[in-house]
Amino acid sequence: MNGALEQRLSPDELPEVCRALMAGGARLQMAYAWFPEPDTPEVIYLGDWKRLEPFPMLRCRLLDGRRELPSLAAITPLLGWYEREIQDLCGIQFSGHPEPSPLVLHEGARPEMPPLDPRYQPEEMMPYSPQPWHLPAVEGDDVQQLPFGPVRADVLESAQILFYYVGEGILHCHPRLFFKHRGLEKQFEGLSPLLGVVLAERISGVDSFAHALAFCQAVEAAASSKIPERASYLRVILAELERLYNHLHYLGHLCHTTTLKVGEAQGKLLEEQCKQINGEFTGSRFLRGLLVPGGMRRDLSLNGLEERLRRLEPQIIDYMFELETTNSHLDRLLTTGLLPRQVAFDQGASGPIKRASGIQRDLRWSHPYAAYGSFNVDVPVRQEGDAHARSQIRMDEIRASIKLIYSALENLPRGRVSTEVHAFPGSEGLGWCESTRGSIYHCVHFDEVGHLARVKVKSPSFSNWRVFPFTVHDSNMMDYAINEASFGLTMAGCDR
Secondary structure, three states: OEOEEEEEEOHHHHHHHHHHHHHOOOEEEEEEEEEEEOOEEEEEEEEEOOOOOOEEEEEEEOOOOOOEEEOOOOOOOOHHHHHHHHHHHHOOEEEOOOOOOOOOOOOOEOOOOOOOOOOOOOOOOOOEOOOOOOOOOOOOOOOEEEEEOOOOOOOOOOOEEEEEEEOOEEEEEEEEOOOOOOOHHHHOOOOOHHHHHHHHOOOOOOOHHHHHHHHHHHHHHHOOOOOOHHHHHHHHHHHHHHHHHHHHHHHHHHHHHOOOHHHHHHHHHHHHHHHHHHHHHHOOOOOOOOEEOOEEOOOOOOOOHHHHHHHHHHHHHHHHHHHHOOHHHHHHHOOOOOOOHHHHHHHOOOOHHHHOOOOOOOHHHHOOOOOHHHOOOOOOOOOOOOHHHHHHHHHHHHHHHHHHHHHHHHOOOOOOOEOOOOOOOOOEEEEEEEOOOOEEEEEEEEOOOOOEEEEEEEOHHHHHHHHOHHHHOOEEHHHHHHHHHHHOOOHHHHHO
16 A cells, blocks of 8 residues: 555464564554455554654455454554454454454444445445443442433533442443444545545544545555645645644633633634634635645635734733633643553554653654645643643644744745646555544545545544543543543544
8 A cells, every 4th residue: 555564464463463563662553444355355454653664554355255353452452442343344353352342333233244345235224123232340339320421411422421430439431432423434435536535524523624634645645646845835734724723622622621611712712713714715614625636626825824823823822821820720630531651552542642641643743744844843742641731732732833834834835736646446545644633544445447445534533532431430520521621532533
């Protein structure tokens, strides 16, 4: 696959090679399956290791009707959810999996064949009969259960959280997600790359531009195409504008959970002002409809953008200073939702979550794309691993984003903004992007007529929802909402 360093393995070789990668300092980022032939699925593992080194990729073709692989979850725990997803959607079993229960398809769903099998008919209703939820056994005379959701207060997305608790203390938190799984990866099948961009933008409203960027870069990798320099700079500017308004929304929402109402209102007002800037200079508050494989859909006139940001910047800086000097707000964040560095690494934390726990990793810096290689990208890192550290990372990134936008505007070259891209039949490509919430990967596979045969989307919220419960265990009910807000989780990115 273009964009990765491949190694083809037999099923029996997987555990040993995985251990060797881990011993060398690598971390597997995700796993997925696809069907190059209807009866011959292939499972692909994508890893990441040294800065500026190609992504390692392990490929395992299942021949002769085989539908089982050894589970790697005991070696790399973050793969546990990916293996369960593959079991649900592709019908491949993983022997020795520590948590073999369904993940995406809730208990009682009985598809006639795996939904991601090319022969599956998506228009047919999937058979379903209510079945009890597989739950962990938690014993004790004083232990109580509290199911929270899937319809939750305010405008929170659908999710059910089951708490095992004693008094105010939470012993165990068990999330049940995927109530609104949209089958987006299935919807990519048969589309042209141009239509694929439209779908990629709608994976999550939080990271519309970032998902479109990762998808376009995957298509460009499959076609071995290079985009014009001006387009690469414009992509940096727009990606940082998206990061800016999303981080301000995050800070405002975090204030909502700590009951700092003035801070909530001010943060969301600044977010709105950033969205208005987006709309004024691009025509889209959410930066949609701007990208195509090969560059930009159209050129943008950004005259006046720097002036608008420089007028807004002092308000943003003052706002963050006020947050950092408001004791009632800080008291609710400090030591809340502690995430140790090793747990963050093992369970696959992404973006600001891992950087707040001492892991200095950012794809803009470690694997530069677009024009990021032309700039010094600040990668803030904190060691405390609590809700306060997670908010500080966002504040540091706001400052860095503004600095990056100014630098990109100053050095923005003239010239074309797009080039024609034609992916070869049967070609494959990997694209990546460091979004507001963390790392996004798109893997694209083309069929024999040049349409999309398979698109795999790795979303940061899928990773961070897996990590989140580890910060809830042994905490208390009063801090739960603050802790969840500090993760900046989205259901849309997870449910895909």
